[in-house]
Each structure stands twice: as structure tokens, then as C-alpha cells.
Amino acid sequence: MNSTNTSSQTSERKKSCVNCGAELTYEPGTDLITCDYCGHQETIEQSEQLFQELELHKYLQEMGAQSHSMEISMLHCKNCGGANQHIEESYKSLHCVYCTMPLIIEDSYQEDWIVPGAVLPFKLDQKKAHQIFKKWVDGLWWAPNNLQRATINPEFTKGLYVPYWTFDAQLVADYEGQRGDYYYVTKTVGSGKNKRTVQERRTSWSPAAGTINGFVDDTLVKATKQRGSQIPREVSNWNLDGLKNFDTKYLAGYVTEKYTIPLRDGHLVANKEAER
Numbered sequence: 001m002n003s004t005n006t007s008s009q010t011s012e013r014k015k016s017c018v019n020c021g022a023e024l025t026y027e028p029g030t031d032l033i034t035c036d037y038c039g040h041q042e043t044i045e046q047s048e049q050l051f052q053e054l055e056l057h058k059y060l061q062e063m064g065a066q067s068h069s070m071e072i073s074m075l076h077c078k079n080c081g082g083a084n085q086h087i088e089e090s091y092k093s094l095h096c097v098y099c100t101m102p103l104i105i106e107d108s109y110q111e112d113w114i115v116p117g118a119v120l121p122f123k124l125d126q127k128k129a130h131q132i133f134k135k136w137v138d139g140l141w142w143a144p145n146n147l148q149r150a151t152i153n154p155e156f157t158k159g160l161y162v163p164y165w166t167f168d169a170q171l172v173a174d175y176e177g178q179r180g181d182y183y184y185v186t187k188t189v190g191s192g193k194n195k196r197t198v199q200e201r202r203t204s205w206s207p208a209a210g211t212i213n214g215f216v217d218d219t220l221v222k223a224t225k226q227r228g229s230q231i232p233r234e235v236s237n238w239n240l241d242g243l244k245n246f247d248t249k250y251l252a253g254y255v256t257e258k259y260t261i262p263l264r265d266g267h268l269v270a271n272k273e274a275e276r
């Protein structure tokens with residue numbers, strides 16, 4: 001599991017432009033937050049210390065102490081029951097990312113979350129993502145109306161950060177059983193002209209036992225289960241080499257889904273994945 005040493009003092013800061021006061025949003029593929037109005041840019045400082053992976057059992061025990069959590073504002077969609085959506089203050093249009101119903105900022109509430117250890121920032125900006133999406137839909141032999149409608153307005157293409165737990169596991173298994181080895185015997189079959197020799201396979205069984213070891217690195221487990229937020233396994237092949245130390249600035253201008261599957265349960269799923 002990943003987490004930084006960022007303690008609970010880390011608070012949400014409004015990301016506004018020092019020049020004009022307008023909102024700053026994260027610029028995909030960079031380490032910058034940018035003002036859409038005057039073009040002012042700020043660099044997201046990269047901490048020297050790389051994010052650490054914490055030992056799960058120790059961490060689970062410490063969780064009560066909230067040593068790695070902070071408060072964030074959350075919005076819940078009343079229309080679709082949509083996932084716990086965390087919206088940075090600088091987010092402009094408040095619409096549910098799942099059903100596009102307007103969300104009301106006054107309905108937001110504060111909630112604790114375990115600060116992510118790392119974030120995989122966006123690489124494509126809205127324009128580029130929309131182009132790719134539109135091209136894909138246009139190329140479909142048949143596309144449902146809803147899908148076609150979604151391509152009309154680039155504003156409908158939204159970036160959503162999805163939470164994952166990651167686990168490393170050291171696996172040890174003892175096995176015990178019967179080991180089968182093939183051996184062949186020569187037999188004579190048939191009679192008269194058809195008399196010939198053949199090889200016949202037999203198996204000799206003997207008791208066997210031993211231990212196998214394995215290390216499973218970075219098992220990713222989705223930390224939410226919400227309808228409408230299904231990401232096919234094939235797509236969620238994240239490039240973890242691009243991970244950055246977590247900074248809320250990367251979330252500026254995007255919607256972030258908060259985990260709804262507790263760490264403890266995520267760990268159980270990871271165990272199952274690792275056993276495969």
C-alpha cells in the first residue's frame with residue numbers, strides 16, 4: 001500500500017492565480033497548474049522523498065490515529081446515487097461525471113480520506129481526449145444515440161481520477177501430494193503376422209512435498225464499486241512508472257472519486273488476485 005508522510009496538516013488550498021485570481025487547473029502531461037485566463041503557470045513541487053509503501057498490518061492498526069488522512073469536500077449525486085465525487089474548489093462546472101446532472105456545491109460535506117500515496121496524472125487534455133473519443137464513435141458502424149450525443153460538446157468529456165489500493169505480497173505455500181512420473185514398458189501385442197511390439201506408458205506415483213515462494217508486486221485493487229464506473233480490466237492497465245508523489249494540485253480541474261471499499265476489504269481482494 002502506498003502512502004506519503006503527508007500528515008493531516010495538509011489542507012485543501014484553493015488553487016487560484018496570483019495574477020488574476022482565476023482558477024488554476026492541472027495541465028495534463030506536465031507538472032504544472034495553469035491559469036486558463038492569463039496563462040500563468042505554477043510548477044507542482046516534486047518532493048525529494050519517493051512515496052513509500054507501508055506495511056499493511058502495521059498501517060491497519062495505526063489507522064485509528066488518522067496519521068495519513070485529511071479532510072476533503074465530497075459531493076454525492078442525488079440523481080444516480082453516483083460515486084463519492086471529490087471536487088477541488090477550482091472545479092468549474094459542477095455536474096455529476098456519471099449522469100451529468102448538475103451538482104450543488106452547497107450540498108458538499110467534509111469527509112476524511114486516507115491521503116493517496118501517489119497519483120498517476122493525466123496525460124491528455126480535454127481537447128485531445130475528446131478528439132480521440134469522437135473519432136472512435138464516428139468510426140463505429142452503429143453507435144447508440146446517447147453515445148453520439150456525448151461527442152457533440154467537448155465539455156462532456158471529463159477527466160476522472162479513480163482510486164486504487166495497491167498491495168505487495170510475499171507468498172509462501174507448502175504443498176504435499178503425489179508426484180506422477182511417466183515410464184514406458186515394451187509389450188508384445190497381436191499374433192501371427194500382426195505380432196508386434198509397442199511402447200505403453202505407465203505412471204509411477206511417489207509422495208512429494210515442498211515449499212514454493214513468490215513475490216507479487218503492486219497488485220492493483222479498485223477501491224470503489226459503483227455502477228457506471230466500471231473500467232474494463234483491459235483498459236485499466238496503468239503505467240505505474242508514471243506515478244508521482246500525491247499532491248492535490250494534480251486534481252485541480254478534475255473530479256476525483258473517493259474510495260468506497262475500505263482498505264481492509266481491498267486487501268482481501270488483493271489476496272485473491274495474488275493467488276491466481
Ligand SMILES: [Zn+2]
Pocket residue numbers: 017018019020021022035036037038039040
Ligand atoms: Zn491568471
Ligand SMILES: [Zn+2]
Pocket residue numbers: 077078079080081082096097098099100101
Ligand atoms: Zn449522477
